[in-house]
Amino acid sequence: MAQINPSILSADFARLAEEAKAVEGADWLHVDVMDNHFVPNLTLGVPVVESLSRATGTPLDCHLMIEDPDRWAPQYVEAGAGSVTFHAEAAAAPVRLAREIRAKGARAAMALKPATPVEPYEDLLPELDMLLVMTVEPGFGGQAFLDIMLPKIRRTRELINKHGLELWLQVDGGVSESTIERCAEAGADVFVAGSAVYGAEDPAQAVRTLRRQADRTIASAPWACNH
Numbered sequence: 456m457a458q459i460n461p462s463i464l465s466a467d468f469a470r471l472a473e474e475a476k477a478v479e480g481a482d483w484l485h486v487d488v489m490d491n492h493f494v495p496n497l498t499l500g501v502p503v504v505e506s507l508s509r510a511t512g513t514p515l516d517c518h519l520m521i522e523d524p525d526r527w528a529p530q531y532v533e534a535g536a537g538s539v540t541f542h543a544e545a546a547a548a549p550v551r552l553a554r555e556i557r558a559k560g561a562r563a564a565m566a567l568k569p570a571t572p573v574e575p576y577e578d579l580l581p582e583l584d585m586l587l588v589m590t591v592e593p594g595f596g597g598q599a600f601l602d603i604m605l606p607k608i609r610r611t612r613e614l615i616n617k618h619g620l621e622l623w624l625q626v627d628g629g630v631s632e633s634t635i636e637r638c639a640e641a642g643a644d645v646f647v648a649g650s651a652v653y654g655a656e657d658p659a660q661a662v663r664t665l666r667r668q669a670d671r672t673i674a675s676a677p678w679a680c681n682h
């Protein structure tokens with residue numbers, strides 16, 4: 456089954472609680488944390504995640520686009536995040552960090568920027584609950600989907616299946632009605648969508664449409680025969 460995670464980067468930050476309610480029925484709410492160092496943009500931090508976790512019943516999927524995630528990631532678990540994603544390019548000790556996130560009770564995920572290959576991380580995959588393949592350069596919503604990431608999604612899916620892992624494969628950036636099927640066909644099963652959801656007239660309907668498209672594709676995808 457596909458999971459659709461609306462990204463609040465495209466929501467109205469002055470009305471975050473209402474914007475979270477507008478997508479009830481989504482699997483997770485994707486929270487983009489940016490520090491203006493790891494990426495050239497600044498969004499929100501631990502206090503906002505704490506408030507948001509009280510304001511919505513939808514679990515929070517926090518994507519940390521920050522330096523020094525080894526220090527900060529555990530605080531996002533304590534703030535109420537159900538899943539915490541750190542970047543491979545930023546983590547000093549990714550295995551220790553993933554274990555710490557899990558020990559604190561959240562799902563541990565690692566993200567790869569477009570130029571970061573997955574192969575060097577093959578042995579780490581069992582330590583993770585999800586791998587995020589970025590399909591834009593992180594930092595901003597509303598960018599065009601990078602088709603050149605499709606082979607990396609395929610290779611990641613092959614590694615997951617080769618090792619028989621229960622690892623979710625997330626894609627983030629430019630995911631929309633016109634790109635989600637290509638991502639699902641290549642092997643993704645968790646889809647972050649910002650502008651395609653919050654830019655739609657009916658965000659909850661946009662989530663349902665994306666999920667239907669992805670589910671249909673996954674049902675006939677060769678990679679998913681044992682999924």
Ligand SMILES: O=C(CO)[C@H](O)[C@H](O)COP(=O)(O)O
Nearest residue numbers: 593594596597628629649650
């Ligand atoms: O991580 C992100 C940007 O770094 C966002 O989650 C992503 O860009 C979502 O926005 P959109 O679906 O509009 O591309």
